[in-house]
Amino acid sequence: MRLGLLSLLGLCAASPARGQSLSAADSARHVLNRLAFGPAPGQIDSVAAEGALRWADQLLTESRPADPQLAHREAAFSPRQFEADALAERLEEARRDRQRRQQADSGMAERQPPRMTNGPGRTLAEFQQLAVVRATSARDQLREVMVDFWTNHFNVYLDKGLDRALLPEFIEQTIRPKALGRFEDLLLATARSPAMLFYLDNVRSVRSGATPPQLARLEQPRRGRFGLGRGIRRDSLLARLQERMPTGINENYARELMELHSLGVDGGYTQHDVTEVARILTGWGMRQPNRGTGFEYHAWAHDEGAKTVLGVSFPAGGGEAEGKRLIQLLANHPATMHHVSRKLCARFVADDPPDGCVDDAVRAWQATHGEILAVLRAIVHSPDFWSPRSVATKVKSPFEFLVSAARALRIQPDTLPALAQAVGRLGQPLFRQASPAGYPEREDDWVNSGALLERMNLAVALAGGRIPGALPQLDAITPEDATPGALLDAIDHALFAGGMSRTTRDAIAREVADVHDPGEARALAVGLALGSPEFQRQ
Numbered sequence: 001m002r003l004g005l006l007s008l009l010g011l012c013a014a015s016p017a018r019g020q021s022l023s024a025a026d027s028a029r030h031v032l033n034r035l036a037f038g039p040a041p042g043q044i045d046s047v048a049a050e051g052a053l054r055w056a057d058q059l060l061t062e063s064r065p066a067d068p069q070l071a072h073r074e075a076a077f078s079p080r081q082f083e084a085d086a087l088a089e090r091l092e093e094a095r096r097d098r099q100r101r102q103q104a105d106s107g108m109a110e111r112q113p114p115r116m117t118n119g120p121g122r123t124l125a126e127f128q129q130l131a132v133v134r135a136t137s138a139r140d141q142l143r144e145v146m147v148d149f150w151t152n153h154f155n156v157y158l159d160k161g162l163d164r165a166l167l168p169e170f171i172e173q174t175i176r177p178k179a180l181g182r183f184e185d186l187l188l189a190t191a192r193s194p195a196m197l198f199y200l201d202n203v204r205s206v207r208s209g210a211t212p213p214q215l216a217r218l219e220q221p222r223r224g225r226f227g228l229g230r231g232i233r234r235d236s237l238l239a240r241l242q243e244r245m246p247t248g249i250n251e252n253y254a255r256e257l258m259e260l261h262s263l264g265v266d267g268g269y270t271q272h273d274v275t276e277v278a279r280i281l282t283g284w285g286m287r288q289p290n291r292g293t294g295f296e297y298h299a300w301a302h303d304e305g306a307k308t309v310l311g312v313s314f315p316a317g318g319g320e321a322e323g324k325r326l327i328q329l330l331a332n333h334p335a336t337m338h339h340v341s342r343k344l345c346a347r348f349v350a351d352d353p354p355d356g357c358v359d360d361a362v363r364a365w366q367a368t369h370g371e372i373l374a375v376l377r378a379i380v381h382s383p384d385f386w387s388p389r390s391v392a393t394k395v396k397s398p399f400e401f402l403v404s405a406a407r408a409l410r411i412q413p414d415t416l417p418a419l420a421q422a423v424g425r426l427g428q429p430l431f432r433q434a435s436p437a438g439y440p441e442r443e444d445d446w447v448n449s450g451a452l453l454e455r456m457n458l459a460v461a462l463a464g465g466r467i468p469g470a471l472p473q474l475d476a477i478t479p480e481d482a483t484p485g486a487l488l489d490a491i492d493h494a495l496f497a498g499g500m501s502r503t504t505r506d507a508i509a510r511e512v513a514d515v516h517d518p519g520e521a522r523a524l525a526v527g528l529a530l531g532s533p534e535f536q537r538q
Contacts, residue, residue, distance in 0.1 A: 349384055
């Protein structure tokens with residue numbers, strides 16, 4: 001890359017000037033960048049012709065039309081098989097651990113090397129790729145945007161133990177079906193998800209002194225052939241179980257449930273509330289992996305005493321029901337309405353969302369008891385959403401950048417995990433954020449010269465057809481034999497609705513001037529446009 005091209009790596013302003021109204025094409029590109037993962041070729045024109053707000057309103061309806069094409073693409077993957085394969089790997093590891101311990105107890109050395117399965121590496125890479133395929137290809141773009149939003153809001157780190165096996169179920173059964181429903185239902189579903197309960201250690205949270213039934217049975221002496229006793233092997237098993245069993249309340253999930261998932265860090269709760277929530281959720285756990293890993297309430301682990309959360313009393317003896325009552329309280333709390341509405345406005349409007357947008361979202365939440373589609377409609381109908389100050393001001397995350405580039409190139413990615421791996425190389429490995437807070441939303445967290453150079457290199461590779469399983473359809477943007485001027489005009493129209501800056505246009509023209517092969521020149525020009533400041537913003 002020549003030094004002259006480095007001018008493209010600065011994120012210069014690319015939005016309409018302040019006070020300038022949006023054209024129909026500007027508005028179309030804006031809604032396609034915010035309510036979808038960017039426009040496909042020709043989509044700016046079609047949305048502009050229909051009217052951007054009318055198109056958005058249709059997207060925000062209750063009816064979700066079937067998508068046979070996406071279903072066909074999904075059929076190449078098998079999310080349930082991902083879980084089965086990863087779980088088989090974990091069970092195999094546990095079997096080998098038991099075998100080694102037994103051999104160590106008996107003084108025998110391991111006679112054969114451990115047997116390895118295919119493991120979660122291959123299947124997990126395919127599951128990450130499935131996220132890219134859906135975001136790129138789905139007709140219902142809003143659902144995919146919201147699946148991405150909620151997956152990040154309710155982040156689960158797949159590299160923590162059993163979550164390698166539990167994550168597919170979390171995405172497929174917890175997040176996707178409820179991504180556009182009612183927030184209370186989604187919050188309850190995540191609270192009952194084994195993936196979440198394992199990740200934030202609630203499966204290890206029990207009332208003080210609680211003893212699981214299987215351990216209690218082992219602790220009881222039994223009559224053997226020669227009198228009372230347990231035997232050496234039984235005592236060894238009991239000691240190992242006692243060592244691994246939880247011994248008290250764990251507050252990890254209770255804290256993140258309030259700080260991240262509902263009320264927000266300034267939501268008015270105290271450390272006392274954290275402890276009380278943890279007590280309420282004792283017993284919320286999961287079945288053993290060899291029994292299916294689903295949610296399971298363990299009455300033996302539950303603290304049956306009275307509790308008080310945020311000034312609300314929970315009488316003694318509430319059992320599992322008090323956990324559901326807690327979720328209802330948190331989901332409909334004013335602090336939750338404000339915290340989650342603000343996060344939605346940050347995603348759809350601006351990194352620092354205007355108060356008016358947040359207020360509009362909160363009012364819709366109150367009126368509909370947390371219907372997500374209604375809250376989104378209020379955001380899109382807010383004047384702040386359409387303000388020129390909000391257009392092209394947000395920097396795309398690595399995932400948003402790659403998917404929007406693939407859509408612009410009309411790529412139909414296959415099952416090869418190359419695109420998912422590319423997202424990881426850009427700094428956002430899918431489902432691999434260790435922090436419960438998820439990946440950041442703000443520009444400052446994604447923008448630096450190294451990251452922008454990586455994006456530029458990837459964009460050029462995508463347009464040049466150098467990514468396995470990702471064939472670009474450049475004819476959808478411009479014919480191969482277009483003159484240099486016509487080539488840049490076509491790229492400007494297809495990708496930017498006429499908003500390409502003179503700086504970007506001149507830099508691309510200089511780079512392709514010495515490329516004599518028309519096909520190579522076209523691919524390079526499109527790739528550089530995808531790596532430009534205008535395309536980085538949404």
